[in-house]
Amino acid sequence: MKRTVSIAVSAAVALAWICASAETLIGTLDIERIVDLHPDTARNKELLRETLKEYQDEMAQLEDSVRAARKAAAASVEESRNPALGEKARRRAEEDAEKNVEIARNAERDFVEKRQERQRSLNEQELRMLRLTVRQIEEQVSKYAKAKGLTVVLPTSGTRLGIAPAAVWADESTDITEDIMALLGIEDKAGEEEPAGEPASDAPKGE
Secondary structure (H helix, E strand, O other): OHHHHHHHHHHHHHHHHHOOOOOOOEEEEOHHHHHHHOHHHHHHHHHHHHHHHHHHHHHHHHHHHHHHHHHHHHHHHHHHOOOOOOHHHHHHHHHHHHHHHHHHHHHHHHHHHHHHHHHHHHHHHHHHHHHHHHHHHHHHHHHHHHHHOOOEEEEOOOHHHOOOOOOOOOOHHHEOHHHHHHHOOOOOHHHHOOOOOOOOOOOOOOO
């Protein structure tokens, strides 16, 4: 939290310095909106769901193995305590029980480690995908800014992406979000939908 605040303060100081120039042209960008609407985001979510399903199936199989190992260990321990066993048979049963208990412990440890590894792998995959999407957006922003002669482009959002918004407030005239979306071929279909039905009339209804 302190780091994010520090970044935001630094950005504000830098912005104040930039604005001291009479030639400054500023653009602002709602990068979270672009990422959410980017076609790669929907595809990435589907890929992540498929990967998660594979991991869940794998974990389910490992969990079955753990249950089987626990059951075998419990049966071995119970057998080793059978009062009907002779001394030699009892020692052999105790050795078998120790081995099976160790196998069960190893199975449990492997399950936990594998689950953590898969979760870490899934998080890394998601982060790689997000970075690629953000990089595409940044490339278009860079080209657009150079073509329009903008001095700086500041994000008005980005917390969910690990980006500290640098603009606390900005006039709508500085917003280049729609222009960047057009360059990327992104349409905000939800924003374009019109309410169904006939338009309401201002005239009073008849009796």
